[in-house]
Amino acid sequence: MFFVMFLKSETKEVPTFQKISFQEACERTHELEREYRQQEKIASIDFHVLNEENQELYAGTYQLGSHFAMNLLDHIKKQLSQMNLKPQQEAIKQSFLKKLYNEVPYRLHPEAIEFPEKEEAESTLTSGTPSKGGYISKLSHLHQKMIYGGSALSVLLLSIGCWTTVSASQQQSEKITQLEHQVKEKKDLTSLYEKAILGDTEKAIQQLSKEKGNKDLQVNQDVYMSLLLEEKEYKEAVKVGGEQKVEDRLLEKGDVQSLKTFLESFPSSTGTFDVAYLEQRWEDVLSQKGVRMTEKRQRMKGYALLRTGKVEEAKKQVNHLQDERIHQKIKQYEQVQKEIKDLQKQIEEEQQKDPKNESKIQSLTEEKQKKERTLNSI
Structure with missing residues (x-):
């Protein structure tokens, strides 16, 4: 199963720093894409x-309302x-895409849908509840990390609820007792997380320190x-x-x-x-x-x-990565670099003319300087 975490966002209608299923992410972007096109906003x-182990499989930037795509898939x-x-x-890419397709219902497949340019608000092409701003992230940095690192907690709680229902129907009382105990443990942990979020980290650390040897509570270790x-x-x-895990988390x-301080003890x-x-x-x-x-x-x-x-070396370095942002940066860098060379050539040609057109040379020079600033900001 795949998940999505939205990070920096220019809209308040997506849940930032919260791990949601890939299907839910597609549902929301599908709905918002339609709304943004109607409102002519971007x-x-x-x-x-991410996969179930929180490993990053793909990173990118989605432009809502740009008419480039109909949803995240x-x-x-x-x-x-x-x-x-x-x-x-290419084989790895096709395998990845196939798995993404399997994550969402057919109605969300690009081949199955088409947005009219002027679509009525009550269109039935999408499903799900419209966002009303209820997903705005007001979390502290620590809270965001805890949700990221502890997302398996909510999954486990949901699974426990499902298993309990099945067990009850089968009258497996022993299994129910065991699962109820696990639910209690998770609720106790949730209470600790809430204390930490509210600023009482010292008490949370003390309690988690006592339980750090509990192999059944791996989420506990991450939050601790x-x-x-x-x-x-x-x-x-x-x-x-x-x-290594601490090093990666600090990065x-x-x-x-913080990294410098860490390096003093662990160079x-x-x-x-x-x-x-x-x-x-x-x-x-x-x-x-x-x-x-790492990736x-x-x-x-x-x-x-x-x-x-070192543009060519940069291409080789990231060629295998499924990260559209770095590939776009390289393309942009190459384009601007070419424009700078073209401007320099025009300046040299103008300087060789007799008489020189000083006004044109000045204009070309200013344009070149502007492009150079753009290059440095990529």
Whole structure:
């Protein structure tokens, strides 16, 4: 099963920093796409597609109301179709798309629907309850991380509810008792999470510390580690989650000072790489050896290559990644770079003329400077 997490959003009608099913994400984007087209509005939403282990499979930016796609599935399909891949990578892409198609009902497949340009609000092409702003995220940074790391909790609770119903129908009283005990444990944990969200992290840490050896409560461990990181108790966090997991979580937070502090106790080339990237020291990023390369760090290295003008190397670095944003940045960088070269050529040609057209040279020079600023901002 696949999930979606919406991140930065220009609309309040999607649930940011909450993991929802891929089908629900398609339902919502389908409905909002129709509404935004009618209202002639456009809004940008960054999103990640995750698997059940919270591993990132795809990252992109959806433009609501742009008429590019009808929903999230259609968007991903069209973006992937633009990528030139090797046969083996193409096979992986097709497998990924097939799995995405299997996640949603046929009525949401791009081949099954078509939006009229002027569609009535009561159209029956979409289903689901319209968003009324109820999904606006008002969560603290810690709360967002806890929802992300602890999303399996809600899934487990839902599963327990389903299993309890089945068990009751089969009169398996022993199973019901066992599941009721699990529900109680989860409710107790939820109470702890609520205390932490309200600022009482110390009490939550104390309780979770007592339960950290409970192998049945893996979500517990993730949240416990997140709380420790909020309190900057890095050594204890490493005992709970391991050095690599803590390192990855600190990178996700993007807090340079926290990473530097962590490196004082746990030095590594990976951590040095992360700090250099966050501080935009591109040459230092590329000079690091022995870096533990996750997909995120592969994107980071690709971007560092791009910012140092190594466009072809950047392409090779990220060619296999299903991340439309980095591919779009490379295309944009190449385009602007070409425009700068063309302007420089025109300036040189004008300077060789006799008499020179100083006004035109000045205009071309200003345009070139503008393009150079654009290049530096990509």
